[in-house]
Amino acid sequence: MPPVDREQRAQRILDAAARLFAHYGYDKTTVDEIAREAGVSKGAIYLHWPGKEALAEALLYREVRCVIEDFLQRLEADPEGGTIGSIYRHGLQATFANPLVRAVLSSDNRVLGDYLHRLGPDFYRMRFEAARALIERMQAADLIRRDLSPEVVTYLLTMLGLGLSTASGLLPAEVRPPPGEVAEALADVVQRALAPEGGGDREAGKRLVRAYVAEVTQRYEELRGLRRDVDDGQPSDSG
Structure with a gap:
């Protein structure tokens, strides 16, 4: 199979896994079901990954890259981008625009x-x-x-993110404000609490984030790459 076709098949399998994991969950989704959803044989999946766990890792890596690209685009387009808020x-x-991440x-x-x-x-x-780095x-x-110590700042920001995640999962939709409004409000809180006077050099902030x-x-x-080398030739996991 040509490399382009192989890559297209891999992406189709990952798309199918994303839909099934989001709907039924990782535990209740089998490799057979992913294969049916993607329109490929079960054996075709094992040509790409040794098992469901490796497939899930590849999927999350892809989705994290999408989130990073989305984040950088948002930051670059924002005149205020580069401040901590x-x-x-x-x-x-x-x-939060990406359900798997x-x-x-x-x-x-x-x-x-x-x-x-x-x-x-x-x-x-x-x-x-x-995050602390x-x-x-x-x-x-x-x-x-x-x-403030970097440990305290990192812990505070982590708590805010986890609290938002927990609240969105526990509170009924009719009492939750729109996510965009919540993000704006939290960003204002973070900026007021953590930014130095004047907010800091925005362009320097963008450069720092890009490099990081x-x-x-x-x-x-x-x-x-190291993990793939270790996994080569290993038996596939169940599922």
């Missing part, structure tokens, strides 16, 4: 079930450490006030 607002809006960041077991348990605490610790750089660039995203993406690509 705008970075937080656009990050929330891009994340939102499920991971909010630990939504309904969508990703056992897969989230397999990620374990190390995954969330890595996320926290990566960005906060440290923003403080060094005078985009966030320095009288490129660095993190490259590191993750290298990690995925």
Whole structure:
């Protein structure tokens, strides 16, 4: 099969998995069902991935890349982009526009079930450490006030995001305000609480975020390459 056709088939399989995971959840979705939804044989899926867990990882990687691209586009188009408030607002809006990434960041077991348990605490610790590294750089660039430790700032921002995720899952739709209004309000709170006087250099903030995203993406690509090398030749998981 030509590389272009192979890639198109892989994307079709990932699209099918995304629909089924969002509707039925990871645990209740089998490889057979994904194959039927994608219009391919079960064996075709195993030509791309050793099993459902590896497929889910590839899907989440694709969706995270989409969220990152959406976030950067929003940030670049915003005249206020580059301040801590705008970075937080656009990050929330891009994340919550993607149901699978939102499920991971909010630990939504309904969508990703056992897969989230397999990620374990190390995954969330890595996320926290990566966020803290960005906060440290923003403080060094005078985009966030320095009288708070980066650990405290990172924890506060994490709490806000998790609280928003939890509230949206627990409260009935008729009492929830529109997500855009919530993101705007939270961004205003973050800007007032954490930004230095004057808000900081917006263009410097954009440059910092672009460089940081490129660095993190490259590191993750290298990690995925190592994991693929380890997975080659391994037996597939069940499902």
